[in-house]
Amino acid sequence: MDAIVLQILNGLDKGGAYALIALGLTIIFGTLGVVNFAHGALFMLGAFCAVTVKALLSLEKVALDPTQTTAWGTPLEIRTPYVEAWFGDFGTAMLNYSVPISILIAIPVMLLIGVSMERGLIRFFYKRPHAEQILVTFGLAIVLQEIVKSLFGANPIPQPAPDAAKGMIDFGVAIGFQAGNVVYPAWRLIYFLFSVAIIGGVFAFLQFTTFGMVVRAGMADRETVGLLGIDIDRRFTIVFGMAAVVAGLAGAMYTPILSPDYHMGMDFLVLSFVVVVVGGMGSLGGAVVAGFTLGILQSFASMNEVKDILPGIDQIIIYLIAVVILLTRPRGLMGRKGVMEH
Amino acid sequence: MKDFKINRRKMLQGTALAGAGIAAPMVLTSRAFAASYTNEPKGGTVTLGFNVPQTGAYADEGADELRAYQLAVEHINGEGDGGMLNTFSSKALKGNGINGKKVVYVTGDTQTKSDAARASAKRMIEKDGAIMITGGSSSGVAIAVQGLCQDAGVIFMAGLTHSNDTTGKDKRANGFRHFFNTEMSGAALGPVLKNAFGSERVAYHLTADYTWGWSQEGSIKKYTEELGWNTSAAVRTPLGAGDFSQYITPVLNSGADVLVLNHYGRDMVNSLTQAVQFGLRDKQVNGKDFAIVVPLYSRLMAQGAGENVKGIFGSTNWHWSLQDEGSKAFVKSFGQKYGFPPSQAAHTTYCQAILYADACQRAETFRPSGVGAALEGFKFDGLGNGPTEYRAEDHQCFKDVLVVKGKENPSSKFDVLEVVEVTPRKQVEYPAELLGGELGPYNDGA
DSSP: OHHHHHHHHHHHHHHHHHHHHHHHHHHHHHHHOOOOTTHHHHHHHHHHHHHHHHHHHTOEEEEEEEEEEOTTSSEEEEEEEHHHHHHTHHHHHHHHTHHHHHHHHHHHHHHHHHHHHHHHTGGGGTTSOHHHHHHHHHHHHHHHHHHHHHHHOSSOOOOOOOGGGSSEEEHHHHTTOOTTTSEEEHHHHHHHHHHHHHHHHHHHHHHHSHHHHHHHHHHHOHHHHHHTTOOHHHHHHHHHHHHHHHHHHHHHHHTTTSOOOTTHHHHHHHHHHHHHHHHOTTOHHHHHHHHHHHHHHHHHHTSHHHHHHSTTHHHHHHHHHHHHHHHHOTTOSSOOTTTTOO | OOOOOOOHHHHHHHHHHHHHHHHHHHHHHSTTTSOOOTTOOOSSEEEEEEEEOOSSTTHHHHHHHHHHHHHHHHHHTTOTTOGGGGTOSOOOOOSSOBTTBEEEEEEEEOTTOHHHHHHHHHHHHHTSOOSEEEEOSOHHHHHHHHHHHHHHTOEEEEOSOOOGGGGTTTOOTTEEEOSOOHHHHHHHHHHHHHHHHOSOOEEEEEEESSHHHHHHHHHHHHHHHHTTOEEEEEEEEOTTOSOOHHHHHHHHTSSOSEEEEEOOTHHHHHHHHHHHHTTGGGOEETTEEOEEEEEEOOHHHHHHHGGGGBTOEEEESOOTTOOSHHHHHHHHHHHHHHSSOOOHHHHHHHHHHHHHHHHHHHHTSOOHHHHHHHHTTOEEOOSSSSSEEEOTTTOBEEOOEEEEEEOSSOSSTTOOEEEEEEEOHHHHOOOGGGGOOOOOOOOOOO
């Protein structure tokens, strides 16, 4: 039983990332009608916001020690981070909390990237066929990941969680298990709660603000909203930026779980598209439900007991479920009639 | 009876025929009239083909390989400080290229994909005239390119490839490997693990689901079970899984007290980082401290795992902190040129370039069968691994193997591993027939 609870927890934190990326994809598709294959790259760029913040905070003052030499004969470099030299313990704490700090930086940066992407490229493809949208956004994703690789290299770059969130939480005690049987990394639980908070925030924004009401109206009937004299394009630009922020935050917070590298966006992109399709194209609720559900099912499929019966099921489970859902419910779990049907 | 008259004309004709008859066997076996071989160098240069991952997940390792090749070419051509040529036991190379021809090179991008690696090797052989192909950071790629070089009739000097199969069931006459293999890793690590963790342990393997992973898992299981360890499970994980949490959580309550991560590259960084996140390094099971083992370490990859490598055992082909004269010369030469120490991938590729050049020089030819014969059974020293031999039976180098551990207090970002034992060559040697396969005949091509 404890194994099942652990796999549910695994599925929830993994599903959190899927849901956040899929949510952004669905928002963009629902509002702009654009199939954005560069969305995984936005997740990756968010992660590299965290890498950049840590790199900036780790900028070092280099002093040469002529009394010592390196193995290759040059004077030894004594390196001290500037923040530690300038701020002492506070500087050390800033380094330790670089990932949470990067969240604050990632919001304006990702918003800027999202708006620039939409204004600079995506808007020219609104009325073009989906195949062309896919080609151009996929090309953009490759360009972005190659830029990141040239700047940061190909190897994963470790981003430790703050010391306070590095430990394990005995989650099982809270739900009646013996102590020590269901322990789970604190940062992963934080990630799950963070993803729930972001999803809740996006839904609240769309549901309870005038801006959100206009966007929802635009998603339902863009033409009519335009006829009412509302500049829906300007709002949709902001929506694109918002989706980029959601993907970026998901990426930045995920860095202590998965050391970021230039390819991480592509790894998540395909799965997130499956999540969107299973949830129903254009359905925000469907993306969230499908994200968490597929995350949990993927975790269960990796259990040895399941793999003993169905070898290799862990590698195909998501696609298998997608096939089954699409055969039985062609519009996905919560898909709306008329979306992608013309 | 007809008179037999000898005149001057008949005398000359007879002498010429007799001379030709006597000289024919010698002329036909001399190099001047022998059949040529693939890309036989005709001018003043000889072209080597460096096939390394320049894009993809192992691009950083490939870049380090390329740096080492460029350094080796400089040294072979008599430029720079000479590096390990100064400490190499063979003094055949004179600093004027190979067999008097200046070395030039072309490069290819393997992308760590077998088909891409074969395509780039084929291009370098057919269009650029490469006489030898070398490099790579993956066993799948090495085996694929080795097969292509065998068919094309050029020598393949493997780069970083650790699977037994490269010089086991998939070995080829034209292929040579300096890097160690999983069998040697198991033989070196086994006794160290026993000393560190005792003989009553239960191991749980997570294994990358491809040729190298299977090979590594098999070797570590074999040697740890010989020491008395039990294997509770060996779970295959998809290559590039990213998040391994669903494979790690079953370990928590499995009763195992050792986790063996048969992963390399990104997979190793992620699975190790996540295993530490799940508290495995600090856990106690069966009254013992839980242990994590990474059988194949790479310093470049270990940097990616950051502080998570602390105290974790593994093996490696070479490490820049070694204090023998060869290693010191190489680290100095590489460090002064590039500003940081070389990786094990850089070391093995540098050695391969030097060993190939030396073999050509000693054989006085670039003909693959001649070069191969010079490499087979070649014993040498001074290249950083102590006394080494290219075994004739399988074209595998045999030398000491390093057991390393993640350093507790690194002094720099390069100083992440410490050498805990240099396992002597005789402890990691095995009979050539153990890993199967047939070298077959050399192919000189053309």
